Amino acid sequence: MKGVWLFVFFMAVLVSFKPVMGVEFYTEADYKKIFFQEIQSRLSKVYPKLSLERFSVEPREAKVIKGMPYQVKFLGRPGLGFNTVILVFFKDGKEAFRVRLWGYVESNVSVAVVAKPLEKGEVITKNHLVFQEKPLSRLPKDVVLEEEEALGKEVRTSLKPNVVLRKSFLNEPVLVKRGQEVLIIGKGRGFLVKTKGKALQDGRKGEVIKVRNLTSKKEVLGKVISTNEIEVML
Structure with a gap:
């Protein structure tokens, strides 16, 4: 009889410690996935080859049931390098707790x-x-x-x-060299004049240099537009 009671007691203890079935908690891999998805949604158009080099969760022992609604908050503007995300979890419409996700993002x-x-x-x-x-x-x-x-x-x-x-x-390479003969192009409203000139300075594309008009002997400033053309606004 004593053996029967011991068997009944043992079975009662097993039943009392039976784990709750169907409950899943977020793992570090789940948090990492959430973090990277949030980063990709914000940065992938600018940086197509994103990677996550380092990652951590705080607190590591947090037990959060999967399926709980949450809100994502970035601390600062997301970008390459260190990023911190706060997941705010809610229960019955109220904030229950927070989990901090930290990672180093590279492209x-x-x-x-x-x-x-x-x-x-x-x-x-x-x-x-x-x-x-x-x-x-x-x-x-x-x-x-x-x-x-x-x-x-x-x-x-x-x-x-x-x-x-x-x-x-x-x-930019030097297009016009000092002493080189060039074509001076004078532009004004409704007219265009071309005459020969001599570069008095080296010039790269877009630079303004001194040039001498070989007809009038006057020195003017003009912008280098090609290997032998100087544009002067009149």
Whole structure:
């Protein structure tokens, strides 16, 4: 009889500790997915190749039942680098608790890298460049992303191989050289005049330089528009 009562007691204890079925809690993987989806929805149009390099949840021991409504709040403006998101969970229409999500967001882009040595004043050709994937958040803002941004331009300083090319390293090539004969184009309202001139300064495209009108012998200022044309507003 004593054995029967022990068996009944043991079964009662098992029933009392039976886990609640059907209840699921958010895991760190779930929070990571939510975080990255929120980042992508805000940044993917600007940065198509996004990645999440580091991630953490606070508090780590939080037990949040899946399906509870929540609101997403970014601390600061979302962007590359460190981002913090607060998930505010609600129960019966009232705030129940908060979970902090933290992550480092990166975007890899293809940038121009110097492939062979460049001397100061040398003009860049295709042979001087290779394109490599680099983390954008760790790059200067003026990196060269397109080949056309660099080809045909001069470097302001000598550059070694494996240097990431920046726009600040580049100059437009000299189109007009001092002493060169040029065509002065005078523009006014309703008329256009052309005459021969002589450049008194070197000039790059768009720069304003001194030029002498060979007919009138007068010096004027004009904008370089091609390898032998100077535009003067009359």
